[in-house]
Amino acid sequence: MTATASTNQQQDPAGTEPETISGGHLVAKALRAEGIDAIFTLCGGHIIDIYDGCIDEGIQVIDVRHEQVAAHAADGYARVTGRPGCAVVTAGPGTTDAVTGVANALRAESPMLLIGGQGALDQHRMGSLQDLPHVDLMRPITKFASSVLTTERVADMVSMAFRESLTGAPGPVFLEIGRDILDGHVPLERAVLPSPGRYRASTKSIGDPADIDRLADILVKAERPCVLLGSQVWTCRGAEAATELVRTLNIPAFMNGAARGTLAPGDPHHFHQTRRHAFNNADVIVIVGTPFDFRMGYGKRLSQEATVVQIDMDYRTVGKNRDVSLGLVGDVGAILAAVTEAAQGRADIGAGRREPWLKALRAEEQRMQEERLPRLTRDTAPIHPLRLAHEINQFLTDNTLFIGDGGDVVTFSGGVIQPRGPGLWMDPGPLGTLGVGTPFAMAAKVARPDLEVVGLFGDGAFSLTGWDFETMVRFNLPFIGVIGNNSYMNQIRYGQIQKYGEARGEIGNKLGDVPYDKFAQILGGYGEEVREPDQIRPALERARESGKPALINVWIDPNAFAPGTMNQTMYK
Ligand SMILES: Cc1ncc(C[n+]2csc(CCOP(=O)(O)OP(=O)(O)O)c2C)c(N)n1
Numbered sequence: 109m110t111a112t113a114s115t116n117q118q119q120d121p122a123g124t125e126p127e128t129i130s131g132g133h134l135v136a137k138a139l140r141a142e143g144i145d146a147i148f149t150l151c152g153g154h155i156i157d158i159y160d161g162c163i164d165e166g167i168q169v170i171d172v173r174h175e176q177v178a179a180h181a182a183d184g185y186a187r188v189t190g191r192p193g194c195a196v197v198t199a200g201p202g203t204t205d206a207v208t209g210v211a212n213a214l215r216a217e218s219p220m221l222l223i224g225g226q227g228a229l230d231q232h233r234m235g236s237l238q239d240l241p242h243v244d245l246m247r248p249i250t251k252f253a254s255s256v257l258t259t260e261r262v263a264d265m266v267s268m269a270f271r272e273s274l275t276g277a278p279g280p281v282f283l284e285i286g287r288d289i290l291d292g293h294v295p296l297e298r299a300v301l302p303s304p305g306r307y308r309a310s311t312k313s314i315g316d317p318a319d320i321d322r323l324a325d326i327l328v329k330a331e332r333p334c335v336l337l338g339s340q341v342w343t344c345r346g347a348e349a350a351t352e353l354v355r356t357l358n359i360p361a362f363m364n365g366a367a368r369g370t371l372a373p374g375d376p377h378h379f380h381q382t383r384r385h386a387f388n389n390a391d392v393i394v395i396v397g398t399p400f401d402f403r404m405g406y407g408k409r410l411s412q413e414a415t416v417v418q419i420d421m422d423y424r425t426v427g428k429n430r431d432v433s434l435g436l437v438g439d440v441g442a443i444l445a446a447v448t449e450a451a452q453g454r455a456d457i458g459a460g461r462r463e464p465w466l467k468a469l470r471a472e473e474q475r476m477q478e479e480r481l482p483r484l485t486r487d488t489a490p491i492h493p494l495r496l497a498h499e500i501n502q503f504l505t506d507n508t509l510f511i512g513d514g515g516d517v518v519t520f521s522g523g524v525i526q527p528r529g530p531g532l533w534m535d536p537g538p539l540g541t542l543g544v545g546t547p548f549a550m551a552a553k554v555a556r557p558d559l560e561v562v563g564l565f566g567d568g569a570f571s572l573t574g575w576d577f578e579t580m581v582r583f584n585l586p587f588i589g590v591i592g593n594n595s596y597m598n599q600i601r602y603g604q605i606q607k608y609g610e611a612r613g614e615i616g617n618k619l620g621d622v623p624y625d626k627f628a629q630i631l632g633g634y635g636e637e638v639r640e641p642d643q644i645r646p647a648l649e650r651a652r653e654s655g656k657p658a659l660i661n662v663w664i665d666p667n668a669f670a671p672g673t674m675n676q677t678m679y680k
């Protein structure tokens with residue numbers, strides 16, 4: 109736990125003084141210890157010593173134009189890399205601006221550290237510049253929030269924050285570090301510097317082995333089982349374990365959130381459109397790493413007769429909103445692998461017996477697909493959002509990460525766009541935050557320059573954080589942004605018209621006809637607009653070829669509404 113040589117010693121040519129290190133440099137060392145190689149930030153006088161430390165540690169400093177973007181990007185970085193993300197913001201408004209990003213990470217169970225500046229301790233509660241009770245503010249939306257009170261313990265507190273962030277279901281953590289603590293120097297040997305890989309457990313728990321056996325028994329005996337793979341399957345990097353389970357036991361798999369792509373479209377166990385049918389008719393339903401929240405109708409949409417098993421990283425999620433027959437807590441990937449192994453030990457695994465169930469579901473999937481195909485390929489103008497989604501889906505490669513950020517246009521795309529592999533889908537998660545798209549694209553390109561990134565935005569959603577398109581230009585982070593532009597906040601408009609009629613239904617949700625293609629060009633990116641359906645694909649190709657951050661502004665039909673919007677499922 110003692111400090112090793114640092115490149116940030118205060119200069120002492122005579123060599124008589126002990127080597128010292130500053131708080132900001134200790135932050136950078138602690139981030140490095142966790143494997144973080146980029147931070148997202150908007151500057152302020154309180155926090156600049158952290159940048160100086162990052163230079164020494166080889167950590168890239170990505171400076172954005174709004175702190176909300178920094179926080180969302182840290183969330184996105186965590187999701188893409190599997191390591192925590194870090195956003196660094198200044199005191200007061202810098203920290204309050206980041207609140208939405210932290211809140212989004214909480215609901216999405218994403219491990220990110222927000223570091224906020226604060227006035228010096230000797231000005232505590234005197235009314236210093238940008239002073240606010242940041243820790244109180246952050247407590248309800250983090251797993252851990254604390255001030256750091258001495259320079260010596262800066263790195264120690266950062267490691268404590270990571271311990272809290274990464275234990276159980278991950279989530280955001282917050283540290284407030286005063287200006288004097290960051291700028292202060294302490295003798296190197298007095299600084300607490302936990303060693304990489306040695307300050308937190310690495311347990312991937314399978315929970316109670318007896319429960320693993322119980323679940324294996326349930327599954328081998330099941331006639332009509334199905335599994336829903338949720339975001340934690342990706343969090344735990346459990347795609348292989350999940351695939352192995354459904355292959356070995358011959359079980360249809362549905363995927364949601366970040367687990368989309370766990371199985372590629374076309375895989376014999378990949379099912380998509382028949383979820384409701386399966387939930388109504390299954391005898392065993394295994395819910396993996398996703399809560400019974402609004403996206404699941406709070407569990408009410410599962411057959412009452414079915415045996416329902418829930419597996420989650422968070423004990424607070426298991427059995428919440430709906431009774432379960434069996435609940436398991438632990439690393440969902442490790443649990444699925446253990447269940448497969450246990451099932452393989454049984455005399456009859458029952459895989460063949462489930463064939464008629466899979467065949468029936470597959471036939472239903474195909475029927476639904478054929479039924480909607482004409483809607484996907486409709487060649488009328490203004491462009492229908494389903495056609496746009498279909499074109500994007502066909503444009504995706506095995507190496508494309510898809511990000512959805514918008515209302516109705518993204519709801520449409522959810523049923524159509526199929527990522528081709530694990531970790532290739534990002535959405536805000538259950539907080540439903542508009543504006544995550546640009547920061548997620550930024551984080552993904554910073555962390556994984558090898559990935560192609562395609563973002564589908566609503567015009568309303570894009571405009572919340574779209575200025576950071578410029579950051580993507582500045583850091584040369586090419587991506588393909590598509591704006592489904594209907595000049596409205598359509599998802600809200602629909603319900604408003606239903607409730608208050610045409611005349612009053614468009615108050616507060618009408619946007620201008622903004623040419624986002626020109627916006628992209630002004631900021632140094634690639635941009636073009638599309639009005640005809642057959643022009644979508646060529647425009648996407650040109651954006652890909654441009655090698656720049658790009659925005660394709662697609663004018664879509666403002667009078668087309670997604671079924672999910674029309675029956676307002678999100679509120680039920
Ligand atoms: C930060 C934030 N503000 C407001 C909302 C509420 N909201 C949900 S959908 C929506 C409309 C989004 O409009 P747009 O992105 O243009 O998509 P469209 O529905 O028009 O396709 C709004 C405002 C939200 N989810 N997040």
Ligand SMILES: [Mg+2]
Pocket residue numbers: 566567568592593594595596597598
């Ligand atoms: Mg819109």
